[in-house]
Amino acid sequence: MLMNRVERLEVRSRLRTHRLHRRVFPAFERLADPAAFRGCTVLEVGCGPGRAAEWALGRGAGRVVAIDADPRMVALAARRLRGTPGGVRVELGEASDTGLADATVDVALELQVLHHVTHWQAAIDELARVLRPGGSLLFEDSTAEALSEQWWSRTVLTHPRDNRFSTEQFTDQLQSTGLVVDAVEQLVPGRWFLGAAHRPGPPAPRPT
Numbered sequence: 001m002l003m004n005r006v007e008r009l010e011v012r013s014r015l016r017t018h019r020l021h022r023r024v025f026p027a028f029e030r031l032a033d034p035a036a037f038r039g040c041t042v043l044e045v046g047c048g049p050g051r052a053a054e055w056a057l058g059r060g061a062g063r064v065v066a067i068d069a070d071p072r073m074v075a076l077a078a079r080r081l082r083g084t085p086g087g088v089r090v091e092l093g094e095a096s097d098t099g100l101a102d103a104t105v106d107v108a109l110e111l112q113v114l115h116h117v118t119h120w121q122a123a124i125d126e127l128a129r130v131l132r133p134g135g136s137l138l139f140e141d142s143t144a145e146a147l148s149e150q151w152w153s154r155t156v157l158t159h160p161r162d163n164r165f166s167t168e169q170f171t172d173q174l175q176s177t178g179l180v181v182d183a184v185e186q187l188v189p190g191r192w193f194l195g196a197a198h199r200p201g202p203p204a205p206r207p208t
């Protein structure tokens with residue numbers, strides 16, 4: 001489900017930038033091997049204005065594919081990422097059907113997207129499918145409790161109401177695809193979480 005007008009403003013706001021740079025990216029930098037991005041292929045699903053893709057490029061990603069189901073967000077991300085070093089592709093696309101080949105992504109990023117996706121389990125299956133052995137998924141999302149209990153989420157924003165998830169349901173789904181969950185941190189307990197998982201197997205050789 002696409003964002004309504006209020007959330008489109010929120011996702012571009014200083015508050016979201018502040019949260020990403022003060023809470024989310026520092027946590028990802030602790031959880032992921034600092035070398036994990038160097039020269040690698042990064043997929044960001046539901047990229048919105050493309051801040052995480054930009055962050056990955058800043059950490060040395062060699063190729064970034066950023067997809068979003070909303071053409072307005074694709075346009076914003078394309079504008080942000082234009083001229084950044086590295087190979088960047090920004091496209092209209094679906095989190096549960098990225099069109100990428102099996103095992104072709106080193107790092108997948110999912111930030112505040114799956115609580116928008118009606119069948120979020122299919123999107124997790126898709127992220128697991130495209131990750132290479134040794135590849136990592138970094139995720140940050142909001143739970144069913146956050147969507148139903150916070151007046152802001154409940155009354156102002158629009159999200160699918162059925163089939164939402166708790167942190168445990170989210171991580172159980174990751175494990176059901178064969179991913180190994182390395183860490184989960186609660187930013188607001190029971191409501192806002194982030195973490196890292198990886199696909200087991202020998203990592204592909206990295207460019208030096």
Ligand SMILES: C[S@@+](CC[C@H](N)C(=O)[O-])C[C@H]1O[C@@H](n2cnc3c(N)ncnc32)[C@H](O)[C@@H]1O
Nearest residue numbers: 001046047048068069070073094095111112116
């Ligand atoms: C809350 S925003 C988060 C944007 C960005 N990841 C961030 O953290 O700043 C959710 C994004 O997911 C996108 N989205 C929603 N459903 C989607 C789907 N099924 N496939 C791909 N993108 C989707 C929305 O258009 C929106 O840009």
